[in-house]
Amino acid sequence: MPYIPITPSQRDEMLAALGVSSIGALFEELPADLRFPSLALDEGVSEVEVMRELSLLAESNTNADQCLWFLGAGAYDHFIPAAVNALAARSEFVTAYTPYQSEVSQGTLQTIFEYQSMIAELTGMEVVNAGHYDGAAALAEGVIMALKNSENRKQVLLPAGLHPEYRAVLDAYLAAFEPRIETYTGAPSLAADALTGNDLACLVSGYPDFFGVIPDLTGAARAVHEKGGLFIVQADPVMLGIFKSPGEYGADIVTAEGQSLGNDLNFGGPCLGIMAVNQGLMRRIPGRIAGETKDGLGRRGFALTLSAREQHIRREKAVSNICSNQGLAMLRVCIHLALLGKHGLREAAELCWHNSHYAAARIAGLPGFSVLPGIFFKEFTVSVPGNAEEGMEKLLQNHIVPGFPLSRYFPDRKKELLICVTEKHSRKDIDALAKALQEAYSE
Secondary structure (H helix, E strand, O other), X not given: XXXXXXXXXXXXXXXXXXXXXXXXXXXXXXXXXXXOOOOOOOOOOOHXXXXXXXXXHHHOOOOHHHOEEOOOOOOOOOOOOHHHHHHHOOHHHHOOOOOOOHHHOHHHHHHHHHHHHHHXXXXXXXXXXXXXXXXXXXXXXXXXXXXXXXXXXXXXXXXXXXXXXXXXHHXXXXXXXXXXXXXXXXXXXXXXXXXXOOOEEEEEEEEXXXXXXXXXXXOHHHHHHHOOOEEEXXXXXXXXXXXXXXXXXXXXXXXXXXXXXXXXXOOOOOOOEEEEEOHHHHHHOOOEEEEEEEOOOOOEEEEEEEEOOOOOOOHHHOOOOOOOOOHHHHHHHHHHHHHHHHHHHHHHHXXXXXXXXXXXXXXXXXXXXXXXXXXXXXXXXXXXXXXXHHHHHHHHOOOEEOOEEHHHOOOOOOOXXXXXXXXXXXXXXXXXXXXXXXXXXXX
């Protein structure tokens, strides 16, 4: 849609219709001293000066490409094929808006359809929406869906290993629902089996959790369903390239952070919240669902199959949400998965697995270091012989970001680092990290 300004004659016609003679007359109700306030701005500078200043500001930041980067904790530095940037930056994608009018949005609708199809296969679920702000928002929407689906059930079971920021978002989203939020440890099936009473709305499990540990989901869906609740899995989409899907475990709702699939770190955003559900929850899922159809001539086409928002259905039946059009982030995921394919995603996940386990073995062999037990993917917790935050500051001076000091979320865990290793790390990188850790914490 090109921007076409109005002509002088059109402006005069509109003013006449309003019964005023000039633009200024429209603002006569405002006090004269407030109409054109002095902003006391500095005099303008040239484009050359602006670019020089912005370049200096940019140089004050350090990005993941300028150092050895082992930081994860919710945002991950995975390989992104160059074609993702080249295709996603095309003007027809960058300028496209939410596809309310299917006759002029076929490309966008097809992108959503392809994305939803791939995520459905990846998660083992039947229905996928077009996206949320981020993984935390998607999880919050999933819990709200369970509360609305459960007929006055209020109990929400969250794992002790849930990302602290996800928990904060949940608390904010659920403030109006007055749920009874409880935390459990151990296998989700055991937590559900141990419940007495009849108030369970949902049980959430990480896959893996914030610390990279992969819980055993066997029997969890059965145990949760026996208590009358929904089973929600917060998954790592890269890990699903080699691990059994949540749908195969019987999950009712699967949420995930899509940043790992083709989206850059970007100093914290934008991200993409993935949500997938079973068919029984299709009319409760927030957002939009694109479907494949045929036009009057029998040609393949796409349409919004389900739009459960206030704009489309009666307000009391709407299941809208706080979200924006995450079309560009969703598009990048779609292109990324199409480029990698099933075998490429599996290879990336296998590299994450082998690299991280090699790193854990190397670090565990250092004097005074130990790796917390548990089956993990990509991230693991290391106990260091000293203050983790102080050692990290030393390593930063050598352009090494060794991980995430857990004391930032858990004040009593001052000697622990959460280290993330992806397919981008070589053995040389990992050996350099091990050597740097030993030197930083032996001084």
